């Protein structure tokens with residue numbers, strides 16, 4: 207995690223860097239800092255604990271001039287979040303400064319070696335070790351900064367996106383990456399660099415996605431130059447950025463999360479555009495068409511993901527097994543990568559990741575790739591690391607998701623995976639034509655049906671206030687809606703800090719029922735499908751113990767709505783598509799409870815949007 211940004215050109219760097227840091231704050235926000243070289247050749251470093259706004263307040267009376275600089279917003283890994291541990295870090299001589307996103311795993315060994323050479327450390331971070339190593343290498347090997355960076359990175363085990371300034375050379379930024387993202391923006395006589403393209407978009411639409419183990423040198427008056435850390439020259443590939451400034455603004459909503467919830471009808475239309483074709487009675491996914499045989503011959507599909515994306519994977523397990531009749535295993539990436547899994551050459555491994563950068567998911571697919579499996583990824587951020595190393599995939603195209611709690615990315619992932627399940631099933635002949643056509647038509651209706659749910663937003667906001675007292679919540683669902691229960695509980699935990707558990711409804715009897723009392727709100731997802739009758743019995747069990755039931759039901763429902771204390775309706779749909787509707791009220795419920803509790807909805811404590819550390 208952490209966000210990095212850099213600028214070199216003719217403008218004042220500070221405003222560009224601060225604006226960039228605000229855009230990257232979703233990546234971490236426990237401390238922030240900036241380094242600038244002014245026209246007198248001074249290298250000024252300012253840092254503050256807390257959000258970027260704290261840094262801005264801290265520098266009000268400081269010299270922030272200069273047309274070259276780097277800045278950082280941090281999510282702490284090594285060392286507590288305080289001012290000393292904030293980036294940028296100086297080298298011993300204070301000639302160099304660095305910002306870093308990632309983890310230097312062998313920092314302890316490197317630090318010990320440097321201490322023997324008389325180096326002192328101000329912070330407890332792994333990053334400071336790297337800048338000291340770069341300085342040590344520069345001096346002892348008598349090389350220029352780019353070479354020192356190359357040589358130092360050859361000794362590093364871990365992940366990094368770094369940018370380095372040298373006060374003796376105010377015309378150059380040296381940056382590099384491995385495992386953590388890094389994008390360079392190429393303007394007229396100026397360069398930008400950042401963890402993603404959001405700080406760059408308003409200045410230029412020409413970008414270079416820096417590759418793993420590549421070092422990029424940005425020098426005034428010259429073309430960007432790229433080499434690998436082993437000094438192999440690379441030709442910079444300039445790409446056109448598909449991102450607009452509007453997508454990065456709140457557009458009148460109080461929070462990005464609410465904006466993103468309300469965007470879902472439109473984002474799902476975009477995700478399905480050119481793929482779901484009702485007139486032609488067809489779903490076309492190019493990633494599937496191009497690799498048809500791999501899917502049709504797959505003996506097994508392994509889905510690997512983290513967080514909300516893992517919940518989308520669970521829903522896909524129901525859909526793929528139902529329609530394509532291929533066994534599916536859904537794995538937490540962090541467990542999969544370390545548990546010596548059995549992976550066959552004819553397995554298809556599907557990675558799901560909004561950011562496309564999650565370290566554990568990236569490592570999981572690297573492992574699967576080495577074992578010869580076919581890697582298909584479902585990602586949102588175009589050009590991110592996961593899609594780049596995958597054999598094929600499908601972008602969700604929902605635009606930037608800025609709220610840390612994922613909403614529109616989740617519904618698009620479920621949609622993409624459902625389309626994939628239908629494509630495989632249709633080709634294999636494991637789904638009846640009528641059912642395929644019914645679901646295809648219904649997919650096309652989903653955006654409109656989501657819009658209908660929004661009419662209940664004010665009512666949800668009203669009754670959300672009642673539940674601010676709760677210390678705990680239980681979420682129950684069955685079948686396709688069991689993962690939705692997990693997702694609803696996760697949303698509430700993430701942004702309101704209320705403890706919440708998601709459970710398969712029938713499992714309640716095996717433990718959680720002991721927790722039910724008058725105090726306990728129980729959210730029950732009970733649309734009119736498969737296990738409806740069974741869930742009615744589960745609700746009776748809750749009522750008998752005086753639990754408060756908040757039910758999500760299909761329009762026209764009378765039984766559950768009469769039994770529940772609060773009820774939200776969703777339009778009727780195909781069972782496999784119910785998650786796309788039932789999750790919407792749960793997103794809104796979590797949002798409004800968090801707002802009523804005055805929480806920082808878009809940047810909840812301790813979380814970050816893109817988890818590029820293990």
Ligand code: G6P
Pocket residue numbers: 512513514515558559560561562563564567610611612813814815816817
């Ligand atoms: C973090 C985010 C979650 C996200 C998870 C996986 O925990 O806060 O919202 O679901 O990472 O991220 P990915 O980008 O791989 O979907």
